[in-house]
Amino acid sequence: MSKPITLQIRPRGKPIKSLPEAVSVPADATAADLYGLLSTKSRYSVHQLRVTKGSDGSHIPNGTSTVHSTGLRNDSTIYVKDLGPQIAWRTVFVIEYLAPIFIHPLFYALAAHIYGGTGAQSQMQKTALVAIVAHFVKREFETLFIHRFSAATMPIRNIFKNSAHYWLLSGVNMAYWIYSPTSSSAKDPPNQALLFAGIALYAFGELGNLSTHLTLRNLRSQGGNERGIPQGALFNLVTCPNYFTEVLSWVGVWLISGLNWSVVVFLVASGAQMASWASKKERRYRKEFGDKYKRKRFVMLPGIW
Incomplete structure (x- = not known):
């Protein structure tokens, strides 16, 4: 000593x-x-x-x-x-993602009471419901079983700001407009080109996002805070393929919803935040790993940024 x-x-x-x-x-x-x-x-x-x-x-x-x-x-x-006062990051994520899982089925089930009419839903609206709920169920699964957090807690006051983003923008805002009988997603029969293109893009985004999160998980030991340089096809394309595939998923939902504007509002707000995180991560990689890290041409969106 x-x-x-x-x-x-x-x-x-x-x-x-x-x-x-x-x-x-x-x-x-x-x-x-x-x-x-x-x-x-x-x-x-x-x-x-x-x-x-x-x-x-x-x-x-x-x-x-x-x-x-x-x-x-x-x-x-x-x-x-x-x-x-602090709260565990894992707890925050669980609370954030839980609301849309209940809000969307609630608006869907109560459409006749909320908007009037028969409450019948189109194929696009049904598919949008499944896609959105499945996205957040996947998020909850990743939070509980895949993600390893470098920081154990965050200030408890932040939970209100973070939750508002998901509860209001991807929850109430999207649910209200997507399941409305006057929504662009209410058209029946649906635009098949939009629907199937959206499903394909959504599926690719979700699977790519899961794969990326598994790669990032394996860089850190349980309870550790060590960092490593992620490798793989998508990581060779952009610095943060987790954000790239997240954007692809929501573009897919936008197509599935018949180009509903409420999805764009959420996508733009989320994309701006992810872009800021991606820039910081690129700078951190260069600072921490120096010559070992090969700087990417694009940070988040291939061919764009």
């Missing part, structure tokens, strides 16, 4: 009253050890704390890097921020 060093503690934002002004740790202690010590002193979960260096404001991740390797020395200053 190396000689301990003393770190000066300053609050970032609202002070944590139970934290001391300084702590001592061995220089060869890990960042995880530091977080554990701060957690014990503050009586907050390690996931609720964020530590940054006073010298340059850079984040010190809770991991296996040593305190010394982060650049901290005796009498260095660290800032500790309370991120607020």
Whole structure:
């Protein structure tokens, strides 16, 4: 065990009253050890704390890097921020994806009461219902059995923003307009070209998305936070084929729905967010892996961006 060093503690934002002004740790202690010590002193979960260096404001991740390797020395200053009450990422995903699974069948079943008339649904509306519900059931399955999260929790306040995206945009908004008797998807007989092209695109997108998630899962051990460079046909095409195939699936739903505008609203909102994540991931790959990572020509959409 190396000689301990003393770190000066300053609050970032609202002070944590139970934290001391300084702590001592061995220089060869890990960042995880530091977080554990701060957690014990503050009586907050390690996931609720964020530590940054006073010298340059850079984040010190809770991991296996040593305190010394982060650049901290005796009498260095660290800032500790309370991120607020936390909730598990897995729980957030389950809650987000659950609502559309119930909202769409509810609007479909209650169409006569919501819109009046007989409530009879067209082939396009029936197919859209199956496709949308199947998409979110798949999401729930992946959340419970496939995804491995690099971060254990997120601030609980974010669940409201995240849930609104799915509950309102892909839930109430899409369900209300797709199952309406005046909807473009209510046309019967359906436009066969749109319907079958949509089914084919949707199926390719869903299967490709599942395959991508399985590849990403195998890069990380259970409970670990290590990263690797994903390989495969789709990963050779774009940086983030999980986002690319997600877009393909929803374009398929749009075709199945008879080009219903509510699907476009959700697709644009989701696509913009995924584009931002894809750009960050490309930059992170280049930073973490350097020459080992072959930069992709396209980040998310082949031939476009």
